[in-house]
Amino acid sequence: xxxxxxxxLNTALSLQNxxxxxxxxxxxxxxxxxxxxxxxxxxxxxxxxxxxxxPASGLILMAGVYYGAVFGGxxxxxxxxxxxxxxxxxxxxxxxxxxxxxxxxxxLAIAAYSSFAGGTISAIFLLIAAPSLSKISLSFRSPxxxxxxxxxxxxxxxxxxxxxxxxxxxxxxxxxxxxxxxxDSLSDISRFTFxxxxxxxxxxxxxxxxATFAMSEALTIIFRGKDPNRAAKQISLTELxxxxxxxEETIKMAKTIPRSSILGFLIGVLPGAGATxxxxxxxxxxxxxxxxxxxxxxxxxxxxxxxxxxxxxxxxCSGSFVPLLTLxxxxxxxxAVMLGALLGFGIQPGPRLYQTNPEIFWSVIMSMYIGxxxxxxxxxPLIPYIARILAVPRNFLIPLILFFSITGIYLMSFxxxxxxxxxxxxxxxxxxxxxxxxxxPLILAFVLGKLIEExxxxxxxxxxxxxxxxxxxxxxxxxxxxxxxxxGWQIYRSLIRK
Amino acid sequence: xxxxxxxxxxxxxxxxDYKSIIxxxxxxxxxxxxxxxxxxxxxxxxxxxxxxxxxxxxRWLWMFLLSFPFVAIFMFLLHGVLNIYLxxxxxxxxxxxx
Amino acid sequence: MSNIKKLFSVLFSAILLFSATTTSSxxxxxxxxxxxxxxxxxxxxxxxxxxxxxxxxxxxxxxSFENMSGGGGGKALAYMINNxxxxxxxxxxxxxxLRSITRHEGYVTGGxxxxxxxxxxxxxxxxxxxxxxxxxxxxxxxxxFKDIVDAYKKDPKSVKMAGGSVRGSMDHLxxxxxxxxxxxxxxxxxxxxxxxGGKALAxxxxxETQMLSTGLGEVMGARDxxxxxxxxxxxxxxxxPDAPTLKEQGYDVQFVNWRGFFGPPGMSNxxxxxxxxxxxxxxxxxxxxAVRARNAWVNIYNPDDKFVSFxxxxxxxxTDLMKKLGVI
Numbered sequence: 001x002x003x004x005x006x007x008x009l010n011t012a013l014s015l016q017n018x019x020x021x022x023x024x025x026x027x028x029x030x031x032x033x034x035x036x037x038x039x040x041x042x043x044x045x046x047x048x049x050x051x052x053x054x055p056a057s058g059l060i061l062m063a064g065v066y067y068g069a070v071f072g073g074x075x076x077x078x079x080x081x082x083x084x085x086x087x088x089x090x091x092x093x094x095x096x097x098x099x100x101x102x103x104x105x106x107x108l109a110i111a112a113y114s115s116f117a118g119g120t121i122s123a124i125f126l127l128i129a130a131p132s133l134s135k136i137s138l139s140f141r142s143p144x145x146x147x148x149x150x151x152x153x154x155x156x157x158x159x160x161x162x163x164x165x166x167x168x169x170x171x172x173x174x175x176x177x178x179x180x181x182x183x184d185s186l187s188d189i190s191r192f193t194f195x196x197x198x199x200x201x202x203x204x205x206x207x208x209x210x211a212t213f214a215m216s217e218a219l220t221i222i223f224r225g226k227d228p229n230r231a232a233k234q235i236s237l238t239e240l241x242x243x244x245x246x247x248e249e250t251i252k253m254a255k256t257i258p259r260s261s262i263l264g265f266l267i268g269v270l271p272g273a274g275a276t277x278x279x280x281x282x283x284x285x286x287x288x289x290x291x292x293x294x295x296x297x298x299x300x301x302x303x304x305x306x307x308x309x310x311x312x313x314x315x316x317c318s319g320s321f322v323p324l325l326t327l328x329x330x331x332x333x334x335x336a337v338m339l340g341a342l343l344g345f346g347i348q349p350g351p352r353l354y355q356t357n358p359e360i361f362w363s364v365i366m367s368m369y370i371g372x373x374x375x376x377x378x379x380x381p382l383i384p385y386i387a388r389i390l391a392v393p394r395n396f397l398i399p400l401i402l403f404f405s406i407t408g409i410y411l412m413s414f415x416x417x418x419x420x421x422x423x424x425x426x427x428x429x430x431x432x433x434x435x436x437x438x439x440x441p442l443i444l445a446f447v448l449g450k451l452i453e454e455x456x457x458x459x460x461x462x463x464x465x466x467x468x469x470x471x472x473x474x475x476x477x478x479x480x481x482x483x484x485x486x487x488g489w490q491i492y493r494s495l496i497r498k
Numbered sequence: 499x500x501x502x503x504x505x506x507x508x509x510x511x512x513x514x515d516y517k518s519i520i521x522x523x524x525x526x527x528x529x530x531x532x533x534x535x536x537x538x539x540x541x542x543x544x545x546x547x548x549x550x551x552x553x554x555x556x557r558w559l560w561m562f563l564l565s566f567p568f569v570a571i572f573m574f575l576l577h578g579v580l581n582i583y584l585x586x587x588x589x590x591x592x593x594x595x596x
Numbered sequence: 597m598s599n600i601k602k603l604f605s606v607l608f609s610a611i612l613l614f615s616a617t618t619t620s621s622x623x624x625x626x627x628x629x630x631x632x633x634x635x636x637x638x639x640x641x642x643x644x645x646x647x648x649x650x651x652x653x654x655x656x657x658x659x660s661f662e663n664m665s666g667g668g669g670g671k672a673l674a675y676m677i678n679n680x681x682x683x684x685x686x687x688x689x690x691x692x693x694l695r696s697i698t699r700h701e702g703y704v705t706g707g708x709x710x711x712x713x714x715x716x717x718x719x720x721x722x723x724x725x726x727x728x729x730x731x732x733x734x735x736x737x738x739x740x741f742k743d744i745v746d747a748y749k750k751d752p753k754s755v756k757m758a759g760g761s762v763r764g765s766m767d768h769l770x771x772x773x774x775x776x777x778x779x780x781x782x783x784x785x786x787x788x789x790x791x792x793g794g795k796a797l798a799x800x801x802x803x804e805t806q807m808l809s810t811g812l813g814e815v816m817g818a819r820d821x822x823x824x825x826x827x828x829x830x831x832x833x834x835x836x837p838d839a840p841t842l843k844e845q846g847y848d849v850q851f852v853n854w855r856g857f858f859g860p861p862g863m864s865n866x867x868x869x870x871x872x873x874x875x876x877x878x879x880x881x882x883x884x885x886a887v888r889a890r891n892a893w894v895n896i897y898n899p900d901d902k903f904v905s906f907x908x909x910x911x912x913x914x915t916d917l918m919k920k921l922g923v924i
Contacts (some may be wrong), residue, residue: 044636188762197667268507271798328817330794344890350820419530
């Protein structure tokens with residue numbers, strides 16, 4: 001292994017590859033900020049360029065774009081409530097409230113440190129255990145995914161404090177309903193599309209997020225603009241741009257980062273999950289670890305709540321390289337494009353990759369460290385300037401956010417129906433916000449609902465219609481028991497308190 | 499936890515800015531309707547200027563800078579650098595894009 | 597002597613140059629590709645790859661690519677049918693045939709057959725193909741397709757077939773076709789759909805399904821983990837020489853997922869032939885070979901009328917099969 005690391009370092013530290021990592025990270029960060037343009041599009045468009053390189057450099061560039069995009073996505077999540085990539089949606093839950101309290105620079109810094117730590121720690125896992133981790137990739141079956149997604153749904157409780165439970169549940173139901181629109185993922189039957197072809201692919205996750213988060217937030221600011229109680233607070237620019245993280249916050253991050261890294265990495269390793277699920281799960285699980293006092297802060301600018309998903313999504317990105325490199329299985333669209341590129345280079349992923357092309361495997365991992373350092377160096381000095389976006393006068397900022405959201409959606413499908421759909425959902429969401437309905441449960445239910453349904457029905461198909469799959473395998477049973485335990489514990493706690 | 503909150507949420511409709519929000523929604527819908535017809539460049543620039551205007555902005559220099567040149571740079575990055583095709587019959591007619 | 601040689605070569609190149617300019621001024625030198633899916637997908641790769649080869653080989657001056665997602669490619673198809681854009685071609689593949697058999701009525705306003713069908717656009721040529729593959733895990737007890745058929749005949753529920761898309765999709769039909777040829781009722785085979793090829797592969801390797809029916813291209817990345825026990829090609833393919841065909845095992849199953857190009861309705865015959873010829877000629881160039889090799893495509897150049905009759909034949913076969921499966 002030492003030999004491998006040296007080979008990797010040698011390749012990754014060549015001047016050419018360092019420049020490539022920097023270009024990749026920078027391009028990824030910019031592309032990641034714009035909703036609708038994710039790492040998948042970026043990498044697909046870059047493939048023609050990478051064929052001019054040797055395979056290691058090509059893969060290093062693609063990997064750089066990949067985690068650069070996740071890094072950049074969190075910036076727009078925190079500042080504009082407009083997650084740039086799906087993996088950074090959960091970052092907005094606490095990052096945006098924190099920025100609104102005038103601590104934008106701090107929020108961005110916490111996100112940057114967490115991403116850095118998550119990426120670095122998981123690259124170590126990748127380094128020492130990638131071959132054996134491929135077994136984890138294959139240990140999860142449909143019933144286990146079903147159980148895992150049910151566990152993910154318990155994160156809803158994070159938004160149901162202070163008697164908000166009923167509202168949170170209503171938003172969950174709405175999210176599940178929206179998730180069922182479109183072609184049924186198992187039988188090809190159109191559901192709730194009203195014969196409209198534009199709905200037959202379902203509503204995209206990014207569209208729902210942009211409508212309920214970014215666009216409805218922008219509309220709400222205008223809508224309640226005359227409200228004297230909500231009059232724009234004077235945000236001091238020095239405070240806005242300050243990236244200083246105090247001791248208390250550092251301690252909080254130090255607690256969150258290790259557990260979120262491990263969780264995020266493991267979820268990333270699973271081909272049926274990915275960075276988005278990892279960040280939601282990390283967010284939900286984090287709330288179970290912290291004190292009651294800290295629990296109340298979730299959704300209102302908690303350091304734990306910001307750090308956990310940011311750590312997990314970067315860790316999950318690294319994790320997704322395990323099935324890609326050791327098995328040749330792409331877990332997401334992005335890794336599928338990367339797999340295609342690898343094959344184009346004539347490289348066969350799999351256990352033999354260590355023997356046939358050791359320099360590929362090791363140099364990609366080594367370049368991850370370099371990439372993480374580059375991203376941190378690139379981003380930290382820029383934070384004070386980027387954070388100043390929030391100091392842009394409202395009359396300019398709001399139209400620019402609307403432009404940003406609409407263009408983001410337009411770039412995904414080039415279909416103006418999606419623009420109408422987004423406006424419609426955003427208007428409904430704006431009125432729901434007026435009555436303090438929380439939006440995150442809707443998002444959570446939307447993304448998990450699809451996966452829950454799919455995996456449940458697939459499990460039933462495989463078990464010939466019997467529900468015994470729920471307890472047949474220890475893994476399924478354990479995850480389900482944890483889920484029941486969390487729900488039961490919370491009900492018990494609330495009864496005790498009364 | 500399960501029972502709904504007793505305290506009522508007061509929404510004072512007097513303070514709600516219905517006028518601005520309806521303008522913004524209308525402009526957005528019109529933007530969606532013309533984006534494919536007159537093209538990305540003109541529709542986006544006009545959308546931005548109109549939104550600035552209806553929100554009460556009158557600094558014309560900034561309004562101009564943050565629309566036409568801004569959109570042009572943005573389009574150049576997407577269309578020219580990233581090779582993402584943006585439908586724009588107007589610019590095509592003028593021979594600026596292929 | 598050498599002067600005469602020089603003179604000849606100058607004259608000759610002048611004539612060449614002249615003829616080249618005359619043909620290119622008559623030919624189509626710009627093409628706009630409409631892609632019914634996002635960047636990174638199969639259609640996108642086909643269009644961008646073909647466009648790249650055409651421009652690099654000097655057959656086109658420029659190519660532009662427009663992604664138009666929605667309705668599983670239906671949005672782009674409807675755009676071609678309703679707007680009839682000039683100098684524009686659409687990339688499509690086998691799902692177009694399946695689509696015209698099954699559903700999606702009433703999406704078209706510009707006349708035609710009333711469903712989104714290949715009959716409403718002008719088939720130019722099929723260019724590349726991907727064969728279907730029946731795949732098991734490396735440690736599976738099934739060594740060839742006959743083993744699977746035997747196990748299935750003993751207990752139809754013992755073999756669960758995974759695929760990377762919904763019931764009635766291409767992945768399902770490939771497996772069903774193979775079982776049908778083996779004398780089984782394809783409707784009794786339990787098909788387990790996943791939402792992507794990679795996830796179906798993970799399902800197979802996790803042991804929850806016993807076999808996977810999908811495109812050969814989908815499993816090339818995981819060749820070390822799986823055993824390909826039958827492909828639906830007429831003979832073995834050069835990119836996977838160790839993968840036996842179903843035909844050589846006595847099951848005459850042939851299926852190719854073609855990818856090809858279509859013009860808008862009303863495209864002139866002259867234009868159609870020119871583009872078809874161009875798509876055929878480019879396959880002989882090294883520029884195309886570079887693109888083809890890195891994508892592991894199989895050339896199946898199939899122009900004009902041949903393409904139309906192929907589509908008709910495929911429509912008939914698939915209609916019969918889908919009726920048996922009860923998906924239509």
